[in-house]
Amino acid sequence: MFGRTLIIANPVAGKGEGQEYAQALRTVLEETYQNECTIKVTEGDDDAFEWSKQAIDEGFESVLCLGGDGTVSQTVAGLLQNKERPRFAFIPLGTVNDLARALGYSMNPQKAIERMKDVEIDTLDIGQINDQYFINVVAVGPIPESVMQTDSDDKNRLGAFAYVIDGFTAFFSEKGYDLHIVDADGVETDIVSNLLLIGLTNSIGGIEIMNPEAKYNDGLMYLAAIRGHNPMDTIRGVLEGGIFETDKERLLLMESSQFQITTQESQDVPTNVDGDPGPALPLDLQVLHQALEIYVPRNRRRILG
Numbered sequence: 001m002f003g004r005t006l007i008i009a010n011p012v013a014g015k016g017e018g019q020e021y022a023q024a025l026r027t028v029l030e031e032t033y034q035n036e037c038t039i040k041v042t043e044g045d046d047d048a049f050e051w052s053k054q055a056i057d058e059g060f061e062s063v064l065c066l067g068g069d070g071t072v073s074q075t076v077a078g079l080l081q082n083k084e085r086p087r088f089a090f091i092p093l094g095t096v097n098d099l100a101r102a103l104g105y106s107m108n109p110q111k112a113i114e115r116m117k118d119v120e121i122d123t124l125d126i127g128q129i130n131d132q133y134f135i136n137v138v139a140v141g142p143i144p145e146s147v148m149q150t151d152s153d154d155k156n157r158l159g160a161f162a163y164v165i166d167g168f169t170a171f172f173s174e175k176g177y178d179l180h181i182v183d184a185d186g187v188e189t190d191i192v193s194n195l196l197l198i199g200l201t202n203s204i205g206g207i208e209i210m211n212p213e214a215k216y217n218d219g220l221m222y223l224a225a226i227r228g229h230n231p232m233d234t235i236r237g238v239l240e241g242g243i244f245e246t247d248k249e250r251l252l253l254m255e256s257s258q259f260q261i262t263t264q265e266s267q268d269v270p271t272n273v274d275g276d277p278g279p280a281l282p283l284d285l286q287v288l289h290q291a292l293e294i295y296v297p298r299n300r301r302r303i304l305g
């Protein structure tokens with residue numbers, strides 16, 4: 001199943017246990033599939049990107065990484081540098097791990113490793129925003145860097161977002177930005193908003209707030225924007241109610257394989273890509289449909305988003 005496998009481990013992710021988990025993963029794979037695994041431990045920023053980029057030339061059939069969203073994003077970006085790509089999977093060691101939730105991976109690293117014993121192959125969409133990739137979510141608005149990566153114990157329903165909003169209200173502007181959105185069909189929409197999110201699946205910030213039908217390889221992005229220049233308590237109310245519960249007066253909801261977002265604003269509109277500061281507008285977003293082949297556990301317990 002896995003063939004020659006490269007395991008990339010971030011030793012500082014997951015309470016510093018990335019390396020031990022990598023050994024455990026190697027043992028599981030070698031015992032289950034009698035394959036050959038190589039572990040590489042990252043030292044800094046570009047390692048995961050460089051190693052996954054070179055993996056195909058080095059004869060690896062699969063690349064698995066262990067880490068948080070940063071490590072997963074870098075590994076994915078490296079894989080996408082080649083036309084022919086090794087298959088991919090990861091063991092989530094971060095805090096929010098939206099993609100892992102959408103894929104039905106366990107949030108418990110030991111269990112996620114065990115589940116590699118019985119997998120099937122599926123495909124995964126990757127998002128592109130201008131000249132970079134995203135795996136989870138793009139936010140447009142004055143959202144602080146730490147928003148999508150907040151360390152919250154409360155991962156249900158409001159989860160990370162409630163924590164974020166409580167903790168960072170001061171960072172949100174009550175100014176609404178004038179945004180112009182064009183989708184793949186050329187439909188044009190104007191909106192004033194101070195919170196616009198675009199996700200590839202229905203899980204954002206650790207909670208399921210988008211379209212419950214959203215699937216990680218359906219070729220679509222899901223956009224939700226809160227209309228007007230709302231204070232945080234309104235935004236909070238909308239999130240508590242669930243973004244997918246259509247409320248056309250307060251919410252703009254769209255789905256498309258492409259979005260173009262522009263503004264006439266004189267000041268820069270901040271953006272956030274998978275928890276890190278993103279590019280300035282104009283934004284060109286598109287789905288790289290089924291860009292990767294991935295391993296997912298065969299017996300996933302819940303309906304997937």
Ligand SMILES: Nc1ncnc2c1ncn2[C@@H]1O[C@H](COP(=O)(O)OP(=O)(O)OP(=O)(O)O)[C@@H](O)[C@H]1O
Pocket residue numbers: 010011012013014042043044045046067068069070071072093094095096097149
């Ligand atoms: N050996 C290392 N020592 C220190 N930092 C490292 C090392 N290897 C990788 N890094 C850094 O770790 C960061 C990525 O962390 P990652 O996102 O995987 O975990 P995390 O921050 O715990 O996860 P999350 O943000 O989802 O909570 C990168 O910025 C990378 O430079």
